[in-house]
Amino acid sequence: xxxxxxxxxxxxxxxxxxxxxxxxxxxxxxxxxxxxxxxxxxxxxxxxxxxxxxxxxxxxxxxxxxxxxxxxxxxxxxxxxxxxxxxxxxxxxxxxxxxxxxxxxxxxxxxxxxxxxxxxxxxxxxxxxxxxxxxxxxxxxxxxxxxxxxxxxxxxxxxxxxxxxxxxxxxxxxxxxxxxxxxxxxxxxxxxxxxxxxxxxxxxxxxxxxxxxxxxxxxxxxxxxxxxxxxxxxxxxxxxxxxxxxxxxxxxxxxxxxxxxxxxxxxxxxxxxxxxxxxxxxxxxxxxxxxxxxxxxxxxxxxxxxxxxxxxxxxxxxxxxxxxxxxxxxxxxxxxxxxxxxxxxxxxxxxxxxxxxxxxxxxxxxxxxxxxxxxxxxxxxxxxxxxxxxxxxxxxxxxxxxxxxxxxxxxxxxxxxxxxxxxxxxxxxxxxxxxxxxxxxxxxxxxxxxxxxxxxxxxxxxxxxxxxxxxxxxxxxxxxxxxxxxxxxxxxxxxxxxxxxxxxxxxxxxxxxxxxxxxxxxxxxxxxxxxxxxxxxxxxxxxxxxxxxxxxxxxxxxxxxxxxxxxxxxxxxxxxxxxxxxxxxxxxxxxxxxxxxxxxxxxxxxxxxxxxxxxxxxxxxxxxx
Numbered sequence: 001x002x003x004x005x006x007x008x009x010x011x012x013x014x015x016x017x018x019x020x021x022x023x024x025x026x027x028x029x030x031x032x033x034x035x036x037x038x039x040x041x042x043x044x045x046x047x048x049x050x051x052x053x054x055x056x057x058x059x060x061x062x063x064x065x066x067x068x069x070x071x072x073x074x075x076x077x078x079x080x081x082x083x084x085x086x087x088x089x090x091x092x093x094x095x096x097x098x099x100x101x102x103x104x105x106x107x108x109x110x111x112x113x114x115x116x117x118x119x120x121x122x123x124x125x126x127x128x129x130x131x132x133x134x135x136x137x138x139x140x141x142x143x144x145x146x147x148x149x150x151x152x153x154x155x156x157x158x159x160x161x162x163x164x165x166x167x168x169x170x171x172x173x174x175x176x177x178x179x180x181x182x183x184x185x186x187x188x189x190x191x192x193x194x195x196x197x198x199x200x201x202x203x204x205x206x207x208x209x210x211x212x213x214x215x216x217x218x219x220x221x222x223x224x225x226x227x228x229x230x231x232x233x234x235x236x237x238x239x240x241x242x243x244x245x246x247x248x249x250x251x252x253x254x255x256x257x258x259x260x261x262x263x264x265x266x267x268x269x270x271x272x273x274x275x276x277x278x279x280x281x282x283x284x285x286x287x288x289x290x291x292x293x294x295x296x297x298x299x300x301x302x303x304x305x306x307x308x309x310x311x312x313x314x315x316x317x318x319x320x321x322x323x324x325x326x327x328x329x330x331x332x333x334x335x336x337x338x339x340x341x342x343x344x345x346x347x348x349x350x351x352x353x354x355x356x357x358x359x360x361x362x363x364x365x366x367x368x369x370x371x372x373x374x375x376x377x378x379x380x381x382x383x384x385x386x387x388x389x390x391x392x393x394x395x396x397x398x399x400x401x402x403x404x405x406x407x408x409x410x411x412x413x414x415x416x417x418x419x420x421x422x423x424x425x426x427x428x429x430x431x432x433x434x435x436x437x438x439x440x441x442x443x444x445x446x447x448x449x450x451x452x453x454x455x456x457x458x459x460x461x462x463x464x465x466x467x468x469x470x471x472x473x474x475x476x477x478x479x480x481x482x483x484x485x486x487x488x489x490x491x492x493x494x495x496x497x498x499x500x501x502x503x504x505x506x507x508x509x510x511x512x513x514x515x516x517x518x519x520x521x522x523x524x525x526x527x528x529x530x531x532x533x534x535x536x537x538x539x540x541x542x543x544x545x546x547x548x549x550x551x552x553x554x555x556x557x558x559x560x561x562x563x564x565x566x567x568x569x570x571x572x573x574x575x576x577x578x579x580x581x582x583x584x585x586x587x588x589x590x591x592x593x594x595x596x597x598x599x600x601x602x603x604x605x606x607x608x609x610x611x612x613x614x615x616x617x618x619x620x621x622x623x624x625x
Contacts, residue, residue, distance in 0.1 A: 007038030113144025154185025275603025
């Protein structure tokens with residue numbers, strides 16, 4: 001920016017001296033100083049690109065300015081340099097807004113925290129906090145780490161992480177995030193994640209990673225750009241040489257050729273794609289949706305149908321144990337069956353398994369260590385407990401034939417989990433889960449955005465799945481699916497011509513997340529495998545963000561198309577004017593650079609908070625229905 005300002009000042013001084021009839025050497029000197037101030041950076045960048053056998057528009061612009069000075073049009077050349085340097089500075093400022101929006105996330109996490117020790121309080125670097133440590137968060141302070149409240153109550157403003165507009169009440173057992181702002185109460189928080197793995201750190205890392213990627217459209221444009229540049233230079237040389245061969249004057253041919261080279265340069269086309277996509281990524285990141293690359297943001301904009309996992313996705317993912325039923329001939333009591341199942345499930349990541357373990361601990365049952373633990377995704381778990389082989393999982397896979405108890409529980413809306421001991425069915429655990437708040441509204445929004453009814457893909461029993469789907473407004477339910485069956489279901493939908501986004505959270509969802517056009521993981525309770533496999537992660541675990549980010553991606557794609565149209569129109573009009581009319585060099589430069597700035601700023605419109613709020617609004621037709 002400072003070099004552009006210097007070039008502008010020198011140009012203005014040269015123009016005033018020229019108008020005041022000052023000696024030519026004075027205003028020529030000022031104009032040449034303007035060349036040096038505004039042209040050295042793009043000229044150096046262009047020479048470096050040329051060394052790598054790449055034609056760079058920066059070098060072409062500087063060459064055109066030098067050519068203008070060579071034929072005595074030093075004013076036009078200086079004006080070209082000023083406009084080019086100024087537009088480059090404006091582009092840099094606009095692009096820096098995206099980078100700042102990412103770096104701003106880093107500033108949310110406090111550098112220091114108050115750690116509680118046996119000797120009292122101590123101020124430490126937040127980065128040094130270890131899992132299991134306890135920190136004190138006073139009123140108005142930022143929370144120093146992701147953790148769980150172990151004492152105190154307060155309202156915490158977590159808009160920076162989850163996008164929630166109102167503070168959220170926190171009490172014993174609730175989760176808090178690093179970088180959120182404490183209200184009027186005092187909280188004691190046990191650290192649950194190291195600094196490098198906090199939600200805010202993951203947001204920054206993923207958004208920075210996404211910013212380093214290029215969308216397919218951008219890669220295609222860059223591939224075409226090099227060939228186009230070669231053709232453009234050849235056309236420029238022809239436009240210069242042919243008239244000279246036919247007797248035209250140098251003062252006429254050179255300006256026309258230089259003007260053509262400038263207005264035909266594809267600067268605005270190259271800048272058309274990435275600013276909208278990166279702005280959308282940054283905006284989504286600020287509202288709790290981590291989109292891993294520009295390619296993913298581009299893909300999200302083409303989604304035509306959404307498939308949802310059930311447990312942990314449409315539901316809260318925290319089912320509770322409702323009943324324990326002992327099967328005839330088991331020879332065990334209810335507490336014994338629950339304890340055996342809990343020990344076997346200790347190493348499981350599945351929400352149903354965690355619910356069993358939680359229920360056993362709340363009942364005060366002893367839980368010895370299991371041996372030979374084995375997870376069977378989609379089927380359950382197996383382990384040895386006190387010498388017994390305990391299997392816990394789906395009745396469909398562990399029970400030969402039907403069972404009246406299982407049927408009755410499933411008909412009542414419960415999820416039945418069978419416990420088998422030493423190969424014999426011993427008991428059935430009945431678990432119930434709750435639908436996520438706002439799930440029905442989110443499903444309606446998804447339907448409105450994609451114009452296709454969503455699908456439920458779940459490994460749960462059909463009756464429980466149908467009951468839940470009816471509550472949220474989904475008619476197409478495919479239940480009792482193993483991981484490979486979910487993949488098959490996704491591919492069947494895609495074979496029908498739809499672009500499927502799968503939303504899931506568990507280990508058994510990972511293969512389908514990878515197979516889908518776009519995989520979206522529920523981040524707060526999602527398994528590490530699902531988070532690693534997914535293309536996007538929802539850290540706030542709110543289904544409403546699914547249609548919102550799809551809408552935002554579609555708007556980004558529309559801006560890309562609009563930018564390409566703007567850029568192509570400017571190039572076509574200016575080139576035609578130069579070839580068939582008399583386009584002045586300064587006007588050609590102004591038109592070319594103006595289109596570049598317009599395209600860049602247009603792409604960054606999605607950085608505004610209003611872009612997310614508009615994307616979260618239901619389409620008018622759906623809102624009226």
